[in-house]
Amino acid sequence: MDTSPPQPPSPAERGAAPEGAREVNQPRRVGVPVLTAPPRDYTYDGTFEGLLTVLFTVYDWRAAPSSIQPEATAQTGLFAQPAHRETNEAQAARVWDGLLKTMDREARARLYHVFLSEDAGRELLIFRYVDLALRMARDISENYASADVRRIQRLAQQLFREKHRMEAFVRFEKTQDELFHATIEPDMDVLPLIAAHFTKRYADQRWLIYDRRRHYGLYYDLTRTDVVQFEPAAGQKATDISATVLDEREPLFRLLWQTYFDHVNIPERKNLKLHRRHMPLRYWRYLSEKQPREQRFVSIDNKRPPTDANLRPE
Amino acid sequence: MNERIQEKLSILADAAKYDASCSSSGGKRKNENKGLGNSEGMGICHSYTEDGRCVSLLKILLTNHCIFDCAYCVSRRSNDVKRAAFTVDEVVDLTINFYRRNYIEGLFLSSGIFSSPDYTMERLVRIAKKLRTEHKFNGYIHVKTIPGASEELIQEAGLYADRLSVNIELPSELALTTLAPEKNYQEILTPMAQIRDGIIQNKEEKALFKKVPAFATAGQSTQLIVGASTETDLQIIKLTDSLYQGYGLKRVYYSGYIPVTDDARLPQVTQPPVIREHRLYQTDWLMRFYGFQADEILDPAHPHLDLEIDPKLAWALRNRHVFPVDVNTAEYEMILRIPGVGTRSAKRIVAARRFATLNLETLRQLGVVLKRAKFFLTCQGEHQPIIGELSEQQVRRQILFGAGSVRSALVTQQLDLFAQAS
Numbered sequence: 001m002d003t004s005p006p007q008p009p010s011p012a013e014r015g016a017a018p019e020g021a022r023e024v025n026q027p028r029r030v031g032v033p034v035l036t037a038p039p040r041d042y043t044y045d046g047t048f049e050g051l052l053t054v055l056f057t058v059y060d061w062r063a064a065p066s067s068i069q070p071e072a073t074a075q076t077g078l079f080a081q082p083a084h085r086e087t088n089e090a091q092a093a094r095v096w097d098g099l100l101k102t103m104d105r106e107a108r109a110r111l112y113h114v115f116l117s118e119d120a121g122r123e124l125l126i127f128r129y130v131d132l133a134l135r136m137a138r139d140i141s142e143n144y145a146s147a148d149v150r151r152i153q154r155l156a157q158q159l160f161r162e163k164h165r166m167e168a169f170v171r172f173e174k175t176q177d178e179l180f181h182a183t184i185e186p187d188m189d190v191l192p193l194i195a196a197h198f199t200k201r202y203a204d205q206r207w208l209i210y211d212r213r214r215h216y217g218l219y220y221d222l223t224r225t226d227v228v229q230f231e232p233a234a235g236q237k238a239t240d241i242s243a244t245v246l247d248e249r250e251p252l253f254r255l256l257w258q259t260y261f262d263h264v265n266i267p268e269r270k271n272l273k274l275h276r277r278h279m280p281l282r283y284w285r286y287l288s289e290k291q292p293r294e295q296r297f298v299s300i301d302n303k304r305p306p307t308d309a310n311l312r313p314e
Numbered sequence: 315m316n317e318r319i320q321e322k323l324s325i326l327a328d329a330a331k332y333d334a335s336c337s338s339s340g341g342k343r344k345n346e347n348k349g350l351g352n353s354e355g356m357g358i359c360h361s362y363t364e365d366g367r368c369v370s371l372l373k374i375l376l377t378n379h380c381i382f383d384c385a386y387c388v389s390r391r392s393n394d395v396k397r398a399a400f401t402v403d404e405v406v407d408l409t410i411n412f413y414r415r416n417y418i419e420g421l422f423l424s425s426g427i428f429s430s431p432d433y434t435m436e437r438l439v440r441i442a443k444k445l446r447t448e449h450k451f452n453g454y455i456h457v458k459t460i461p462g463a464s465e466e467l468i469q470e471a472g473l474y475a476d477r478l479s480v481n482i483e484l485p486s487e488l489a490l491t492t493l494a495p496e497k498n499y500q501e502i503l504t505p506m507a508q509i510r511d512g513i514i515q516n517k518e519e520k521a522l523f524k525k526v527p528a529f530a531t532a533g534q535s536t537q538l539i540v541g542a543s544t545e546t547d548l549q550i551i552k553l554t555d556s557l558y559q560g561y562g563l564k565r566v567y568y569s570g571y572i573p574v575t576d577d578a579r580l581p582q583v584t585q586p587p588v589i590r591e592h593r594l595y596q597t598d599w600l601m602r603f604y605g606f607q608a609d610e611i612l613d614p615a616h617p618h619l620d621l622e623i624d625p626k627l628a629w630a631l632r633n634r635h636v637f638p639v640d641v642n643t644a645e646y647e648m649i650l651r652i653p654g655v656g657t658r659s660a661k662r663i664v665a666a667r668r669f670a671t672l673n674l675e676t677l678r679q680l681g682v683v684l685k686r687a688k689f690f691l692t693c694q695g696e697h698q699p700i701i702g703e704l705s706e707q708q709v710r711r712q713i714l715f716g717a718g719s720v721r722s723a724l725v726t727q728q729l730d731l732f733a734q735a736s
Contacts (some may be wrong), residue, residue: 142665144680145672168358172415180414200345200352204450205414252316253411259320260412263327264373265363268572268586274366278359288417289361300328300396 032134037063041080045087046070048115051123052092053085055130068123102133107141110156116189117155125151163190167197169279170209171288173254174247180207183286191218191227199225254288261289262297323408325398329378329389330424333481333537334567338370338419338454340532341476349450351413351420353476357454358419371422371456372412376400376437380426384483384494385577386542389426399428405441406449413453420454420476421445431462439467442474454532459509461501468505472512476532477564480506482557485550489543493579503561509534510562533564540594541571541587542580546617551597555608558601568594593619600626603657604650622714627653630690631706638692638699641677642667654687673697686713 040063044050054068063083069075076082099108111126119125128148133140143149165186172180180202191211195218198207202220210217210230219228284290339357359368377399378389388395400408409421423441427434438457445451457475459468472478480502484490487499509530516529536557540550554566570591573583597619600606604626611625612618620628630637630653639648641663649660659681666672666680673693678684689699689709704712 140669142662143669144662144666145670145676147679150679164358168360170416174414182416202350202414203345203348203352204350249411253415256320256323256408257412257415257417259323260327260372261361261363261369263324264331264367264369266331266365266367266572269365269367269588271366272364275362275364278362278366278368287361288415297324300325 033059033062035059035062035064037061038081039064039066040083041066041076042068043071043074043082043084044068046072047087048112049089049092050085050087051115051126052095053088054123055127056088056091056095057083057085058127065124065127068127099130099133102137103139103141107133107139110141110152113156113159113193114152116192117159118188119155122155125155159188159190159193162186162188163193165283166190166194169283169287170194170198171286172207174250176245176247178206178247180205182207182209183212184209185213185286186211187282189214191216194218195225258289258291258293259297263299265299267299319404319408322398322400322404323374325396326375326378326400327373329395329426330373330375330422332388332569332572333373333422333424333458334367334569335456335479335535335537335565336368336370336373336422337456337477337532337535337565340564341454342528342531343452343454343476345452347450347452349452350410351451351453353420353452353454360416360418370419371454372409372418372420373422374400374405374408374424376405376423376425376434376441377428378426379428381429382427382494382496384497385579386483386493386539386571402437402441402444406444409445409453410449410451413451418453420456422456422458424458425460427460427462431460432464432467435460435463435467435471439471439474442471446474456532459505461497461505463505465505465508468508469512472509472529473527475530477534478509478530479535479537480509481537482506482553483537483539484543485538485540485545485553486543489545493543506534506536506557506561506563513562533562535563535565535567537567537569539571540568540591541583547590547594547597547619548612548614548617550594551601551608551612554598555601566598568598589621590619593621593625597625605647623710624653626651627686627713631709634706634709637690639690640692640694641672642694652687652690654683654685654690656681685716689713 035058040061042054042057042065044054050070051068054065057063058065066081071084096108099111111129114122114126125148129140129152132146132148136143140146140149141153144153166184170182170184172182174180189211191209191214194209198209198218199220204222206219206221208217208219208228215230217228217230219226279287279290336359337357338353339355341353341355343351343353345352357370359370361369363369375389377397378395379397379399380387380389380391383391387393405421405423409418412418413420421441423438425434425438438460442455442457445453445455454477455475456477456479457471459471459478459480461480468478482499482502483497484493490497490499512529513533516526516531519526538550538553550568557563557566568591570586570588571581571583572586573580576582597606597611600611601608606626606629611629616632619625623631630651636648636651639652641649641652646660646664649655649663650657655663659677662680663672663677663682666676670676671694672680674684674688674697677687677691677693688697689704689712691697692699
């Protein structure tokens, strides 16, 4: 890998032609540079600010990206023109604020959501969307005829669904020291988006939600919610971190919840396909009502005149 | 003690499950007192039963003891079932502890009638009050008002509950008096009107004064049982329409009758009418979100919904003269009427056509179901449907059995049952 610090392209490469030569063969906003320098293969540190820094560089250097990848997992081809960008908060902030000139806050937030989706092509997709928005000089978020716009909408929607599922499927367990803790493994990095929901909802209890796949969590201490990092020690499961001893009534409520779950079912309407569509198998691992248990509660047969079979002794 | 509470929960959850509503949306209760819970706007389904229904609330009866003897109800007086009753504190404790573990959005509390309607209602109110005032609970509370309860108690319930509901139970007064001799429409409609007026008055006061106690901010709903009596779908949707128009209901729920008794007054069926229920919900949606009038969907000549095809497609087939609709120029209201186009794709069509002319491929990518839609739309001459040349039966057959038709397993299964039965 090329370890020399990335060199910005020379002014000639940037295509800094004399003012008059700036032709107008496509409708564009004054001040949006034409990307005339040879394309580069950008790498960044994997943070959203890092990606914004890359976007800044693209227009600064006028060098379109042929790829944008997190440095840790970057794959560089034989003819790559690598350029690593360190996160620059000032540049990132300028891009973030500048986006509002061509899109509203909702459309801008959508780009952040697409980033959190961890989709493989998200960086270039975000670049192409921003570039299109800059050049059209109007809000393009409803231009469903564009494949990139549809893809952005789709990823943002998938992220929203995953966020919503986590708001639904988190199951807290109470420990003896009055902490409510839960472990999740969402498909996408949704913890930053669910923080507000849980903070508002559980204002009077301490809670911890730990993302086992991404090795970090949210912890609320009755005044504020913070991001907490854990590196599980060797031989220790991530879930062990908070699992001191469970509250003595915890098994009771878990049992009652399982009882409830089984008894609200209407056997005559059984539809497992629909059940799994709403609650895909991959989430079952952390759902207390879906855990293997000693007893499965069967519906009370209370609809017909009692027979010996369903008459239970008092 | 623990075993006792578990047994109560099994009995009283099992008896409450036939109430279809489990919605937790529309609440406006923010957690401003640093208490427990927050219910703003969007509902959350925390789990799903094996029949695919949403589990959002702890839906229980306070008791299944009942002095009434309604033929369709599992808790009727003459049914020899195990009875149980929660205490006020037990319900409060369960709700709080389920909520703290993120199992539920709140409580849906209903009850059999013991002693008297007021005696029962007073306890329901006490639970809601205790949750709100002593436990600073801001989760969702849905209270089912007891038919015959006093005006004062319903008024008080509205202060603590986000939603109130009175079940209309059966789609006609005749059916109600036959199957539920102790109930009558007057007793159901009076509290419904009272809740409606309470909500309206509350809204007016809010516009005038800063601090007004909330009153059932998520509105009221009702449920009716389908298939236990002989009403036509036309009668049912007319009733629904009058409830939406006249009583300002947020939702009407339909519950396909599940055989709960061998009572001779009830039809002997083995399967709940799930498709009919589904078609009624589709019709309900057409009236609430698609601008359809009840008498456009059904009329005395066609008093029943078509079980094979959805009501919008059925309407389009009967009204072939208004098609094809050009998606590039037509009004939103007309685009909504194209079978295979939902509210989301209709909105997207109207937005996207400002940027480019739409063709079939774009429509498909926007989410339009072309299998149905292609017969009814055109894209500026690019696609010419042949709707004018085909008969109703031809289009119907092509959609149902033509290439690419995927029919819901449920529909196939149930229609097979019909075929066997006849």
